Amino acid sequence: xxxxxxxxxxxxxxxxxxxxxxxxxxxxxxxxxxxxxxxxxxxxxxxxxxxxxxxxxxxxxxxxxxxxxxxxxxxxxxxxxxxxxxxxxxxxxxxxxxxxxxxxxxxxxxxxxxxxxxxxxxxxxxxxxxxxxxxxxxxxxxxxxxxxxxxxxxxxxxxxxxxxxxxxxxxxxxxxxxxxxxxxxxxxxxxxxxxxxxxxxxxxxxxxxxxxxxxxxxxxxxxxxxxxxxxxxxxxxxxxxxxxxxxxxxxxxxxxxxxxxxxxxxxxxxxxxxxxxxxxxxxxxxxxxxxxxxxxxxxxxxxxxxxxxxxxxxxxxxxxxxxxxxxxxxxxxxxxxxxxxxxxxxxxxxxxxxxxxxxxxxxxxxxxxxxxxxxxxxxxxxxxxxxxxxxxxxxxxxxxxxxxxxxxxxxxxxxxxxxxxxxxxxxxxxxxxxxxxxxxxxxxxxxxxxxxxxxxxxxxxxxxxxxxxxxxxxxxxxxxxxxxxxxxxxxxxxxxxxxxxxxxxxxxxxxxxx
Amino acid sequence: xxxxxxxxxxxxxxxxxxxxxxxxxxxxxxxxxxxxxxxxxxxxxxxxxxxxxxxxxxxxxxxxxxxxxxxxxxxxxxxxxxxxxxxxxxxxxxxxxxxxxxxxxxxxxxxxxxxxxxxxxxxxxxxxxxxxxxxxxxxxxxxxxxxxxxxxxxxxx
Numbered sequence: 001x002x003x004x005x006x007x008x009x010x011x012x013x014x015x016x017x018x019x020x021x022x023x024x025x026x027x028x029x030x031x032x033x034x035x036x037x038x039x040x041x042x043x044x045x046x047x048x049x050x051x052x053x054x055x056x057x058x059x060x061x062x063x064x065x066x067x068x069x070x071x072x073x074x075x076x077x078x079x080x081x082x083x084x085x086x087x088x089x090x091x092x093x094x095x096x097x098x099x100x101x102x103x104x105x106x107x108x109x110x111x112x113x114x115x116x117x118x119x120x121x122x123x124x125x126x127x128x129x130x131x132x133x134x135x136x137x138x139x140x141x142x143x144x145x146x147x148x149x150x151x152x153x154x155x156x157x158x159x160x161x162x163x164x165x166x167x168x169x170x171x172x173x174x175x176x177x178x179x180x181x182x183x184x185x186x187x188x189x190x191x192x193x194x195x196x197x198x199x200x201x202x203x204x205x206x207x208x209x210x211x212x213x214x215x216x217x218x219x220x221x222x223x224x225x226x227x228x229x230x231x232x233x234x235x236x237x238x239x240x241x242x243x244x245x246x247x248x249x250x251x252x253x254x255x256x257x258x259x260x261x262x263x264x265x266x267x268x269x270x271x272x273x274x275x276x277x278x279x280x281x282x283x284x285x286x287x288x289x290x291x292x293x294x295x296x297x298x299x300x301x302x303x304x305x306x307x308x309x310x311x312x313x314x315x316x317x318x319x320x321x322x323x324x325x326x327x328x329x330x331x332x333x334x335x336x337x338x339x340x341x342x343x344x345x346x347x348x349x350x351x352x353x354x355x356x357x358x359x360x361x362x363x364x365x366x367x368x369x370x371x372x373x374x375x376x377x378x379x380x381x382x383x384x385x386x387x388x389x390x391x392x393x394x395x396x397x398x399x400x401x402x403x404x405x406x407x408x409x410x411x412x413x414x415x416x417x418x419x420x421x422x423x424x425x426x427x428x429x430x431x432x433x434x435x436x437x438x439x440x441x442x443x444x445x446x447x448x449x450x451x452x453x454x455x456x457x458x459x460x461x462x463x464x465x466x467x468x469x470x471x472x473x474x475x476x477x478x479x480x481x482x483x484x485x486x487x488x489x490x491x492x493x494x495x496x497x498x499x500x501x502x503x504x505x506x507x508x509x510x511x512x513x514x
Numbered sequence: 515x516x517x518x519x520x521x522x523x524x525x526x527x528x529x530x531x532x533x534x535x536x537x538x539x540x541x542x543x544x545x546x547x548x549x550x551x552x553x554x555x556x557x558x559x560x561x562x563x564x565x566x567x568x569x570x571x572x573x574x575x576x577x578x579x580x581x582x583x584x585x586x587x588x589x590x591x592x593x594x595x596x597x598x599x600x601x602x603x604x605x606x607x608x609x610x611x612x613x614x615x616x617x618x619x620x621x622x623x624x625x626x627x628x629x630x631x632x633x634x635x636x637x638x639x640x641x642x643x644x645x646x647x648x649x650x651x652x653x654x655x656x657x658x659x660x661x662x663x664x665x666x667x668x669x670x671x
Contacts, residue, residue: 010638010639010640010653011639011640011642011643011653011655013652013653014640014643014646014653014654014655014656015643015655015656043642043643044642046643179639180636180637181637182598182599182600182601182636182637182641183598183599183600183637183641184637184639184641185639185640185641185642187639188639220545220582221594221635221637221638221639221648222638222639223648223651224651224653258541258542259541259542259545260541260580261541261544261545261580261581261582261583262580262581262582262635263579263580263581264636275541276538276541277537277538278538278539278540278541278566278576279540279572279575279576280575280576280579281579281580282579296537296538337641337642338642339600339641339642339644340599340600340603340604340641340644341603341604341644342642345641345642345643346642368604369604377599381598381599381636411641413599413600413603413641414603415603416603419603424599424602427599427602431598431636434636435636
């Protein structure tokens, strides 16, 4: 019986992984067994299947159902040569050049096998944490330099300490899995490919701050992640990894996965808490901080999926092992997600400090369309549009902020030379208008006025006057919005206007200029 | 293809009751209702208000805030097309226009034959395989004209 690994990651399924798995079974039962894994994150090679051979796993991809006959003819079950043969997956340069800490197991293990998880180092972090006081765990996370991966980059250990010191009968850990930023998919990959790591991270967080209940708020656009996460919670509960006494340590931690309902704003932590409480996802004013008055008014640590998923590594290997990676105040690894018009899109986990150019050229290999790159947007729909002249900026929170950009959740979307930055600026306003929670005026009204004014600019009506108006509007939104939604929408708009002014002149003049 | 029961306020009330005792139960309730009946009938508003000890206005506010919750049945298949930036960079805007012309519907519209409801969505996390869509929760990537045609044909079959 030969084992074949076929990803069940949503992106692999989107490329036909389920059809490939069915075709393999139809042709090869009873000689093979299929294990569904997460994705290694080399999405241009999906569906990428791996065959277990005596020399290790051998990968083939991208495999279509129609390739199975020729693969069989090439004796792929013994690692035979074929046009689609990629060799050992860990030796594919795209993977070999990465530093996979958080994504070490993703694409390797069966996401719903707790035995597999343990065999690959899982639960070593929690076992260490069980022997420690909450304060010691918090100090360790602080010393690792781990910062919130959701975008804000706030030190995780400091946030935890606030929750730990708060006095309350009930505290909560809330995982923000409302990964709504365009160009990001790392949270999804973790939930679909290595869910026990997130469960372990949340359990450690619970022990650290004294919380006994956790919620994972998952966006409804991720039905597969929700399903896998819910199953993993059931399994972990059955195995005693969650429950009234975690692994018999006498301390309780239980978890529940909750499904969002299609609102981008619920990725904002206070809006997420409102939604978890069953209300409209309207942003709360801060203070009070959620760390002190969060879910149901009680102390709550709200952390991103990747932040929590990285905690087991820190506990298992020590704070210094993690802090040794990175640059400046950005310690550890950054999980870059490369998407859009790119030849080799995927997940790239590397130490902080790699330049944008290395990501999009060395890893990405240029555009998928073969045309020149004109712009990239880093950090989701609220991130800046940058031209080629800024590509040598290192991927680091401070370096990006210094150039009026943001690393955010690490998503990079690449555009070729057909992109119209005036249209993208208009879209930034349109998106904000569609997704604003409506609580504060600059965001609710400003976004609508932004779309109207951009329409005038695109139509060539009083361009100079309207450009001034948009700049002024952006300033108001930046200064006066309640949360990052309205406050950061000006970033894509202003960056497009600053770096691509030629796209904002009336169309007839644009033609004349060329 | 998802199949739904005809709306029945009695059954819906039982679904609401099954969530009693869960903290912040409104969203799980609404998801369960929509999964069973395909939409949320406004008859459930006073029932939920009673069960959750909230005002009817608050329940109405919650239901109407979220893009997911519908007050009418969708078509036999729901196609969610991603409109976000990564998909735009691969020609999604033109592709969506093409599909809407072929189907004769706008966003949120259902085709005359009741086969397809078209929903906009902002990011499916399939950004390295753009343009992307969810067809009844089944992800589809690298969409082009012919993939769209195949999708429509399959939905109408």
